[in-house]
Amino acid sequence: MSKDQKQYSELQGGVGRAVHFRTERFRSRALLGELSPELWVGDARARLYDVSMNGLSFYVPPSEAPGDGLEVPIRLLLDGEEGFRGSARVVRTDVEGGLVKIGATIVSGFIDIPRLVSLHDNAAFERSVSAGSRRYSSVPADYSASVHAASVFLAHWSRLLDERERRLVDDGASPEAVLRLELRLEEQMRREWREVRARANETSRVCYEDAATLLAAKRLTELLVTPQLRVAPLWWDAYTKPLGYPGDFRMMTYMYESDRRGDTMFGRIMHQLGREERLAWTVTSRKELMLEQLARAIRATQGEGPVRIASLASGPAREIQEFLERYDGSRRLEFTLIDQDDRALSYAYERLIRASARLGDRVRVTCLFTSFRQLIGNPELLEQLGNHDFIYSAGFFDYLDAATASRVAENCMKLVRPGGRGLFGNAAVSDDVHWVPEFVLDWRLTLRTRDELVAAMPTKGISSVEPLADASDAWHFVELTRSA
Template sequence: MVGSSQPLLRSRTSRMSTPVPSVLPGSAAPPPVVLPIPSERVLTEGEIVIRNDLFTMLDGFAHDVGPRGHTAVARDVLHALGGFRSRIGEEAWLASGVPLAREHAIFGILQEDPITSHSFTRPRGYPGDAGLLDLMYGHEAVSARVASASEIGRAINAYTVNADMCESVRLRRGILAGAIDDAAARRPGASVLVVACGHLREAEVSVALREGRIGRLLATDQDENSLAVVAGYAKTISPAVEPMKLSVRDFISGKRALGTFDLVYAAGLYDYLDDRISARLTRKLFALLNPGGRAIVANFLGGRVETAYMEAYMNWSLIYRTREQIEGFAAEISEVDVASRRYFEDAVSCVGYLELERA
């Protein structure tokens, strides 16, 4: 932690005058953002140093909006916060930097971006929901929401939707669709299991699914809103799509008879699971594979510049991992049962993937 732990003075930050963005139209709109009320608690010497440095930096960006525009300022804030987090360390950033960053007026400005505000407000009650991913995809289901955002919000969105964190989500969609198509090429009428499927948007770009070359696609999630969207694909894309409400606990308990599969994947789940649960879940999913079947699991990689922005202004904290930690997901699987294993990353080195083939 920077500085000593002795309290010196109280935070005198005034209430922010930035207007709160109105609720955007549409059923998927998040609740309005409630701007944080600056804390009146006594700050330690270290927190005073952090606050002064952070506010000086953010004040500069707020004053720079006029001449350079919100798109450029959003980019610079994201990168500057990443550098600030690295400089003071993760512990100090999470304990002091994040709450202090939310007291600055620029917080309210950035919440006009649909991606940032949806993530921060968590309209479904948990982080990283399928609605947020749709915004990152630039999906037509949320195009009206983006279009109805303020001019400032759309300018900020022009940067955030093209940042690496969003690009990696779009790349992930393509990787998963490719895995479905590959499973069908290896075994006509292949069966697929998707864990934490969200809105299953990869179904829209899978050629094999549309051409009827997938025999069964069991899409599981614990969010009934997501499963309602997925159910529509059984009519519009393929009758092979079968939504089912299942949680991580359900998979680990193994009480539900699901059958066996040629492809099993979980791409947006492990970022929230600890190492023990991750290894246990991987073992359970691997056991559901047919001989020659493949399991794919993924996790965001550490060291990303976007992390600080996500934590402070998107209210989105993930468990970031290294290649070694991702490969460690297979720790409970016997090498005798593994025909091959492959680790790879997306084109922006944001997400790491582990692919395991069953002998």
């Protein structure tokens, strides 16, 4: 993962920037992905989770956990080189899966992030130089064979199709003739690709057994498979993350819209096969579920006043757009879109205003350019945002660890009126979905079982917790009702 790429828990919106400054946080695996940093908290070894210029968080076993408010000595090393030495005060403690996650603020000096990055990059470079191409030798043989098969598939078809396309262009073939051929070849490639990816999914499972094997296997895939997908927009944007984080609104649009994108036949076919990847293909059935839930929220809200609905991490807000395109205006609606990316908000806002233009003042859309972190740290904003009838989030919890997911759900429910509902979704655990995102696209998702998602939900002040699934079963949702 490139260090320019951000994790969802560290993305910052705009409100926070304006209201109070907070330094950027980096997940350790995004910043220092190739090497495991060595973190010492006093005499105890800890696992670094994230780091910013003036703070860090880490995991320790319960027996080693320093108490709240305590000042502790911190030492951070990379490949034996000291990256930081100082002390930090414990400001937050969460229990997570048998470990304690500590949040601490630096009290002496600061963490020099660019220096950490450069220490990391130099050490990683030297390791790669001394390992040479043997760095891939720990990749399990079955998985290497799958990578080889995928690479041969891509090389074979791109060459064949590119040659044919050049010939067709030279012969002055019509766009219709090119499309006919493209669709025929797509059928053939789809069958073969499904076998290739099924085998890669299957053989990649063993790579998770240890971190070094996983890293070597991912790097091998990025070396041999990913670059061959450069001409297929969905794959290449998913890998390079041009907006700096995975799953941006443009990527979501690739998934929601069936346009054939790409400059070559091969690129367009692979773009389409990328759309058919399970977690991409099923965003439309996830959207259908949200459409139903929007209608339900309106039916369930009594009284004459507007129905207030908020979407957290709203992205392109496609479901609201489609909902408004069909809405009869019988109730006044107020939507609040919350996202850390103002480009996503402008994209969505423009479409929602168009979709509701005929309804005049029956529909109001407000955009909040902020991250959930800033939102929950800002009592004034929380106050303004209270009393929603329904708040929901899809395509967001998949990027959060359990403690953060719980905190987000808990805070979202504070924005809901008594008797109102929250709905939170997460990609479901499944054997056949990890190879493409994790290995080919370096796009890490936290898949959850239904029970894991339910377990991450708050219970205090909640009168019911109901699991739901979309028609594809690729996504789990949990519906929470706030006690009346």
